Amino acid sequence: MSRLTAHHLPTPRRLAGVAATLAVAVAVLTACGNNATATGAGGTSSGTTQTSAAASGSGSSTGKAVSLTATEIDYSISLDKNSLTAGTYDIEVVNHGSATHDLVVEQNGKDVAKTDSIAPGNSAHLTVTLDSGSYVFYCSIGNHRSMGMEMTVNVS
Amino acid sequence: MTGPLTTRETAARRDLSPAVEWVLRIVGAGLLAGMAWIHLHLWLDGYRTIAVVGPGFLLNTLAGFGLAALLLVTPRSLVGWVALLGALTAAGTLAGLLLATTVGLFGFVESTTASLWWASFWVEVAAVVVLGALAALTLRRH
Numbered sequence: 001m002s003r004l005t006a007h008h009l010p011t012p013r014r015l016a017g018v019a020a021t022l023a024v025a026v027a028v029l030t031a032c033g034n035n036a037t038a039t040g041a042g043g044t045s046s047g048t049t050q051t052s053a054a055a056s057g058s059g060s061s062t063g064k065a066v067s068l069t070a071t072e073i074d075y076s077i078s079l080d081k082n083s084l085t086a087g088t089y090d091i092e093v094v095n096h097g098s099a100t101h102d103l104v105v106e107q108n109g110k111d112v113a114k115t116d117s118i119a120p121g122n123s124a125h126l127t128v129t130l131d132s133g134s135y136v137f138y139c140s141i142g143n144h145r146s147m148g149m150e151m152t153v154n155v156s
Numbered sequence: 157m158t159g160p161l162t163t164r165e166t167a168a169r170r171d172l173s174p175a176v177e178w179v180l181r182i183v184g185a186g187l188l189a190g191m192a193w194i195h196l197h198l199w200l201d202g203y204r205t206i207a208v209v210g211p212g213f214l215l216n217t218l219a220g221f222g223l224a225a226l227l228l229v230t231p232r233s234l235v236g237w238v239a240l241l242g243a244l245t246a247a248g249t250l251a252g253l254l255l256a257t258t259v260g261l262f263g264f265v266e267s268t269t270a271s272l273w274w275a276s277f278w279v280e281v282a283a284v285v286v287l288g289a290l291a292a293l294t295l296r297r298h
Contacts, residue, residue: 074267099267100260120265141264143202143271 065090065127070137072101072118075147077137084130084155091126093118101144106136117141130155172293174232180290181235185224187283188242191249192220194276201271208262212252219245236294239287246283253277 065088069080074097093103095118104114105128112135113128130153138150172180199213223242230238253276256266266273 074269097267098265099270100263100265117263119260119263140205141202142206143198146201147271 064088067092069094070103071096072103072139072149073097074099075139075144075149077103077139077149077151079137079151079153084153086130086132086155088127088129091128092123093126094123095120099144100141101139101149102141104138104140105130106138107133114140132156171297177232177235177290177294180239180286180293181227184239184242184283184287184290185227187279187286188220188224188227188246190279191246191276191283192217192224194272194279195220195249198272206264209256209264216245216249232294236291236297239294240291243284243287243291246280246287250277250280250284253280 068084068089068091070091070093071078071080072093072095091103093101093115095101098120100117100119102115102117103124103126105112105126113126115124115126118124132155135153135155136150137153138145195213196217199210199217203213204210223238223245227235227238227242252261253266253273255261256264257268257273268274
């Protein structure tokens with residue numbers, strides 16, 4: 001069994017070097033982790049920090065979805081935020097109507113996300129990443145869209 | 157002096173006159189066609205995407221138009237049975253509408269504020285009444 005001798009002990013200078021190396025490594029890994037999170041969330045947006053996103057009701061580009069509530073009645077849809085910025089949103093879709101509804105997010109005529117059917121009084125969650133541009137939120141049940149259950153959502 | 161009416165004479169007096177029968181036939185056929193048109197309109201307007209209910213609307217359209225046509229061309233001896241089939245179809249459709257609006261039907265819940273809900277309700281109620289009456293009055297002949 002070896003014994004720890006004086007020359008094996010780290011000197012203050014060595015300790016400082018190791019600490020500096022670790023700090024750089026942690027900083028690099030953290031940066032990589034943030035990038036991976038943003039990519040994994042499908043976020044292609046940038047520029048908005050999480051703090052300012054939460055304060056302004058805008059989407060997060062750091063992977064943590066911002067809450068948004070879509071309230072559906074017979075036959076209209078409303079959001080609890082007036083303006084949205086690009087990012088990932090966790091949309092709680094609440095059906096306050098007396099009929100079955102759902103929520104579909106459409107961009108350029110293509111559906112990009114949708115909930116299952118939501119019974120009256122129930123709710124569903126939908127996580128979607130919105131880039132800058134124009135979207136349409138609508139209900140795909142029956143003829144509800146033509147009856148007024150659609151709204152244009154502009155994401156800045 | 158006339159004697160007591162025979163069973164045949166009594167039945168003949170209760171028998172539906174051809175004119176009344178034709179009025180009931182035409183009105184009944186119109187109601188069945190109206191029911192079919194409502195379901196076709198809604199099917200084309202988006203209800204076709206609803207599981208089970210969508211195909212049901214199309215089936216109702218075919219049955220409604222088919223029975224309406226059959227009611228107008230069928231011989232007198234069979235009109236009661238066609239009317240009965242029409243009444244049962246309208247009653248089944250009405251039951252489906254009420255179930256969908258209350259407890260839901262195949263996971264789909266309808267609202268009375270949906271387009272053509274009240275039109276559908278009254279047309280189906282009227283079809284049940286008219287075709288039920290036609291069936292009852294004509295099947296007594298047999």
